[in-house]
Every structure is written in structure tokens, then in C-alpha cells.
Amino acid sequence: MTAASDVIIIGAGIAGSAAAFFLRQRGRSVTLLERGLAGQQASGVNFGNVRRQGRRLEHLALSNRASVTWRRMRELVGEDIEYIPEGHIRVCYRDRPELLDEFAEYAREAGVRGLDLEIVTGAALRQRFPFFGPEVLGGSYSALDGHANPRLVAPAFARAARRNGAEVIENCEVLQVEKAGEDFLVSAADARCFRAPILLVAAGAWGNRFAAQFGEAVPMAVRGPTMSVTEPVPYSIHCAVGLVSPLDEEDVYFRQIPRGNLIIGGGLRGPAYPDLCRAYVLPRNTLGQFKQIRRLAPAVGRLNIIRVWSGIEGYLPDSQPVMCPSRRTSGLYYAFGFSGGGFQLGPGVGDVMAELIDTGHTTTPIDMFDIGRAALSATAMAAIGDDA
16 A cells, blocks of 8 residues: 655655654645654764854754754754754863954854854963863854754654644664656555655665666765763763864764753774664773863863764765755755764754755755755765765
């Protein structure tokens, strides 16, 4: 039996679930398919940064659109997703003073694009953020950024979409997609088949597999973030904190939740295996991450780690997503490959893709995310090698 709807979405991460929600708001019938549980993959295992600063300037229009949705999240989905809009600070070490100049230049350019940033150094930095170690020189503070619980967001969007009439089917592994006349046929492992004239592939690290079925394979690498959480201590650090460095091992960040635990991310990534739906934390990566946390915030470095985890993230050569209509197949759309930076963007991605599917255009520029861009050429695919 073939179930029909206006739009089929493959992947119930934050982008796919948000797209289902916003499409229902536009009156489109939607079938949202997820091989596991909504938000189980990268959308649910990331750090939880809801930050605009630090993104490429040309991405700020999408990020700003997402920020509006984040501030309305409880109203939209009817649930608390532990969104804490208490700011975000990016800092650099004293041995990288040129980064402070880059922060200042970025702040000037970002201000034109609707993101207000404050450069904080010296006594002002120490007074407002006394937890920083002596190696920290200064930073860029965004008062309207924040953080949220990634385990809650995609499931909340999926539940809200279902309440609004979407069909949300979990534990439904999609094996094959094809265009048959004016419709797409989507075949699942349990022999169910779904039909719709529009298909949105929002399958994260698995998105490229479906794009390849339509002759639009891109060079996708998969990696596993190194994540950990500490024992709880009194709640005192409300903003999200990140260290910027050209060295991957130094690029760490943390945030504290009201229960007192500190969530730590960044540093080196570990191996991930999409075929097995598994990613692994390497002990040396966790130890290296904690070494850098001691430099960044010595008091945090004295806490005990109580759990580590990882997930499967999809990366493209230029660290930009694919977010566009197909160049080869009418009715086919893509939103995947967010390269570890899709959590904050997710609600905006869903809103933009719903607008694009419903009206044929979007008021937010996404041309730089086209699947035909030069960075996704055959040359790039060959260069990415064994990670593809």
C-alpha cells in the first residue's frame, strides 16, 4: 500500500522536523520519515550552542532568521527545550593577539548584518568572567546568543508537527527513493511505500546517499564530536563559552546548565561509521580536550567527568551545507551536510525550506549552499579521500 502526501521528508533531525512543522503551518500535508527516533543522530548529540557569532558573514541572514524562531520556541512547539538566551563569548589566548583584531573586524561587519557584538578585554573581562585563566587575552561577547538542550529540540518539533497534522513515522529506514512520473516513491525496509510530488532530503550524514540516487553525489566526510559532561556544581556560568584557535586541539568550548553540570565540546574528533550508526570517543581526545579546558577555565578543569559521548556528523569540503532544490530532478530538495554547525541554524533551515517548497523562492539568501558549487566538484571529492 502506498501512502500519499504533499511532501515527504527523510530525516527527523532538527532541520527535517522543523521543516515538517513549518510546512504544516503553510497547509501542506507532510510525511516525516526517520530511521531511528527524532533527533537521535547529530541533532541530539551536539554541544547545544545557539550562537550566531563566529559564523561566516554571508550566513548571518539564515542565522538571524533562526534566532527569531529560537526566541519563540516555547510558543511554537509548546514545550520547554531548555533554551537559555544568556549570551555567548568567544575568547583567544595571549599568544594569539591577532585574533582579537579579527574579533573586532568581525564585530564591525556583523553589526551591519544585525548582530551586535561587544569586545571585552582587560579588567572588564576579568570582572564579568572571573572563571577565565590567565592565558585568556580577551573576547567577543554576543548578549543575544545562548544555548539549549539538543536532546529536546528535534523531538519537540516532531511532536508539534504531529499535533498539527503531520504523519511522523519513526523506526522507518528508507532504502530507496525514485521519481515515478510526477511523484517520488520512497521504499522503506519494512516494505511500506510512500508517495509525494515533493521530496526533502534532510538526512544528515546519510543525505549524500539519497542525493547519489539522483546523480548528485557530493564529497561527504563523517566524524564524531568529542563530548563530555562534568559532575554538578553550583550554577554560576550562564553564557556559553568558546575558545578560538587555529589549532583544532585548542578549539574547545563549554556551557553550564541550571542543574549544575558543565557540558564540554570541541577539540579533536573521533571516528564515525554511518553503516553501523556508531561513533566513538577516543580517550586521548577527551584527555586532550580537558587539558585545554584547564587552560581556558582552571576551575572547570578540576571537576570530574562523569560521561562522554559522540555522534555522526556529516562534513563537506568547504564546511557549508547543501540547502537547495535539486539541479537535476524537479520536486527534489536538499538540506544536509551542516558540518557540525547546524544546531542553531536548524529552525531557520526548516522555515526557509518550507517557504522554498511552498512558494518556489525564499526571502533568505541561500545561493551559496547550492549543490552545484565548485567546492563540491569531482576534484574536491577526490581530495577528501577515504573520509568520503
